[in-house]
Amino acid sequence: MDYTDFIQMLLEDMESPVSSGEKNIIRFREPRHFYACQDRLQTLHLRYPNMPGIQVSDLLEAIIAPFPVSSRLMSKYHDDLIIEEDTQMQVHTLVNNKVNQSPGIPYGVKQIQAPKAWSTSTGYRIRIGVIDTGADYYHPDLRQSLAKGINLLHRHLLPLDDNGHGTHIAGTIAAANGPDGMIGVAPRAMIFPVKAFDNNGSAYVSDIIQGIDWCVRNRMHIINMSFGMKTKSKALLDIVGKAYTAGISIVASSGNDGKRRSIDYPARYGQTISVGATDRNRRIASFSNRGDLIDIYAPGDKIISSWTRGKYHEMSGTSMATSHVSGSIALLLAQNPDLSPAEIKELLVATATPLRPRKGQSRVVHTGEINAYRLLREGMKRKNNPS
Structure with missing residues (x-):
């Protein structure tokens, strides 16, 4: 999995103007992919402290994206990721x-x-x-x-x-x-x-x-x-x-x-x-x-x-x-x-x-x-x- 490419695509999705309020929970089929992406995200947050809202759950080994994930990202990484729509209760x-x-x-x-x-x-x-x-x-x-x-x-x-x-x-x-x-x-x-x-x-x-x-x-x-x-x-x-x-x-x-x-x-x-x-x-x-x-x-x-x-x-x-x-x-x-x-x-x-x-x-x-x-x-x- 190309972690840099994945995070770049995630950031592009975050910046895309969208009409829906859809959010997504992104999970990794292999824990090592989660921890590698988490490390890259932490580096970005240190470099850009005002970077908005991607959250992580260590226990679930998931990334929480408060924006819709593009079909392009899902298609490219469908073998590595499990993506679930974030619903309300x-x-x-x-x-x-x-x-x-x-x-x-x-x-x-x-x-x-x-x-x-x-x-x-x-x-x-x-x-x-x-x-x-x-x-x-x-x-x-x-x-x-x-x-x-x-x-x-x-x-x-x-x-x-x-x-x-x-x-x-x-x-x-x-x-x-x-x-x-x-x-x-x-x-x-x-x-x-x-x-x-x-x-x-x-x-x-x-x-x-x-x-x-x-x-x-x-x-x-x-x-x-x-x-x-x-x-x-x-x-x-x-x-x-x-x-x-x-x-x-x-x-x-x-x-x-x-x-x-x-x-x-x-x-x-x-x-x-x-x-x-x-x-x-x-x-x-x-x-x-x-x-x-x-x-x-x-x-x-x-x-x-x-x-x-x-x-x-x-x-x-x-x-x-x-x-x-x-x-x-x-x-x-x-x-x-x-x-x-x-x-x-x-x-x-x-x-x-x-x-x-x-x-x-x-x-x-x-x-x-x-x-x-x-x-x-x-x-x-x-x-x-x-x-």
């Missing part, structure tokens, strides 16, 4: 209402019996990468819960939340403001906001890839992914697999379409823990995707949590359910840090609370709603009596 939220005061311990946190688990574990020192819209670092309930993280959209800035969704997720996972504010599932866990989504709650697959890459390199224990899309992505699957192999539990929301036999990606990938939503009555929420592809359910209907500017909002969606699961896994890992992602998934299902059927529902659901207290009890048994 959205956060999984339906409803958003203002709330005037803190919920204290929200109903979802109580429903999964997290307060009963706090005498055993509060999630101390567990690191959770929340790939989302950022977080409100000034919210009184989150000041003790947020680490620096990263802003993938503006790398020189803090990952501040300009949407609200990421702050809501962070609050359910790990808010920690005692009697005066809200308490999340794992109040002593540490959240690392990874801002990949813009103020409209939109991101590209390449942003998620870079977010997962960052989480692996910075040794997260859990990745919370409260978003999805309808189309599959081989590049996203591969990097999810790499995070899973690195021992990270990846918790993903299933989607809000009320489908019975289909869920969104990346929750559909077997390496993730796919989450559906329940309501206050421990029934599957009407909006939630459901069926055999769901690993676990959690409260996701009318969930009150933290919001930007120190406020609170009520939101519904499988996004909200996912944050309850991430917090519960943090409680478990603080108590039993040697558990693998596969063992954690098996424990979630084994200790789940059975769901109540909806009217007219006759089919047995193969999994239930997460129960943090039972999860920790079973986790302690496994720790004391390893097989």
Whole structure:
């Protein structure tokens, strides 16, 4: 492969005026080609520091090109490259209402019996990468819960939340403001906001890839992914697999379409823990995707949590359910840090609370709603009596 020629063609594509907003993920069939091209790109960046936006993912061994790649380049290097269009995805939220005061311990946190688990574990020192819209670092309930993280959209800035969704997720996972504010599932866990989504709650697959890459390199224990899309992505699957192999539990929301036999990606990938939503009555929420592809359910209907500017909002969606699961896994890992992602998934299902059927529902659901207290009890048994 002629690396200089390839990069020259890439730079020409970058400078070409185009009408479409298409972006591409370029992967190499042989890792040595990636590393050689990466070295050339780094040399160019040193020589031309203002050269715009070609990014790389070391973990995926990919180049992310924020512009269309020409047919000329694809034709010349089709034997060396795998090129995938960079598609968009959205956060999984339906409803958003203002709330005037803190919920204290929200109903979802109580429903999964997290307060009963706090005498055993509060999630101390567990690191959770929340790939989302950022977080409100000034919210009184989150000041003790947020680490620096990263802003993938503006790398020189803090990952501040300009949407609200990421702050809501962070609050359910790990808010920690005692009697005066809200308490999340794992109040002593540490959240690392990874801002990949813009103020409209939109991101590209390449942003998620870079977010997962960052989480692996910075040794997260859990990745919370409260978003999805309808189309599959081989590049996203591969990097999810790499995070899973690195021992990270990846918790993903299933989607809000009320489908019975289909869920969104990346929750559909077997390496993730796919989450559906329940309501206050421990029934599957009407909006939630459901069926055999769901690993676990959690409260996701009318969930009150933290919001930007120190406020609170009520939101519904499988996004909200996912944050309850991430917090519960943090409680478990603080108590039993040697558990693998596969063992954690098996424990979630084994200790789940059975769901109540909806009217007219006759089919047995193969999994239930997460129960943090039972999860920790079973986790302690496994720790004391390893097989």
